[in-house]
Amino acid sequence: MSQEILDQRAAAVIEANKYMTLGTVDADGLPWVTPVYFTPDGHTDFYWVSSPDSEHSLNLARNANVSIAIYDSSVAVGQASAVYLRAQADLVPDDELDHCAALYSARLGGLRNFTPKELRAPADLRLYRARATSHWLLIRGRDPEYGTGIDSRRPVWA
Template sequence: MQSDAAANSPGTPAEVARRLIEQNTYVTLATSDGAGRPWASPVWFAPRGLAEFYWVSRTGRRHSRNIEARPEVALVVFDSTAPVGHAEAVYVDAVAGQVDDVDLAAALAVYSGRSIERGLPAWDASAVTGDAPHRLYVARAIDVFVLDETEGRVSVPVR
């Protein structure tokens, strides 16, 4: 990816990362199964800063099954409409899984908050627990970075 965007985008790497995450509604989620076979899925997401990324999926979907087998994931947030030579992206190495009961209320507040912000309905616990077909997932960032003008990784503080 040509990264003229880094030179054209004002702000620190953290500001660039936050702007991209705020402006985009889908993240590409890269998972792999127990044998290491990769799979990438676009998922609608809600971030909590640069540290956590939430989405709702059915447990039987390939990416959800992969996370059960191998929780290490990678995420990319980018604007696919950017002209060639002006693309920017946020890259994240993370560990993912279903949100547990202890964290569910806080996670739903983040997810529902973004949903409402974008003109979509709120989510409540009944939509992601019990007999509901969906579950709320989280990817917790280990490393976040953007690319500089030479396409080198620039680490972004997660917290």
């Protein structure tokens, strides 16, 4: 299997899923994970909307380092596909809100269109972005080409 195929598999996982698990660290160094609806922009930028008062948002204000897992939890045991990321996350700057809010809302399929005004203080929500610094793809132990009998991970987009 070529690196190109691994990259394509990872892209398919990202496109097929709507939620990612976001891992942050609190002020005491304790981990916190939360699922968030996300919109990807390629495989580098990942956007979500949250309250700035939520636990993960407060954690991000102190420490921009995050971990992310994107996967489909509804598949049968042994059939999982997943992408793991390390990233730097922060609020989307005000001067980028027009573009980024439209990008985020586009994936919602008309269910909700967030305006920049709804995502800027003093509003209740903000638009966040995680910018990936490292990516890995889950390789199932029984993968016909890369399986070793034990699940592993391979770097993608390196």
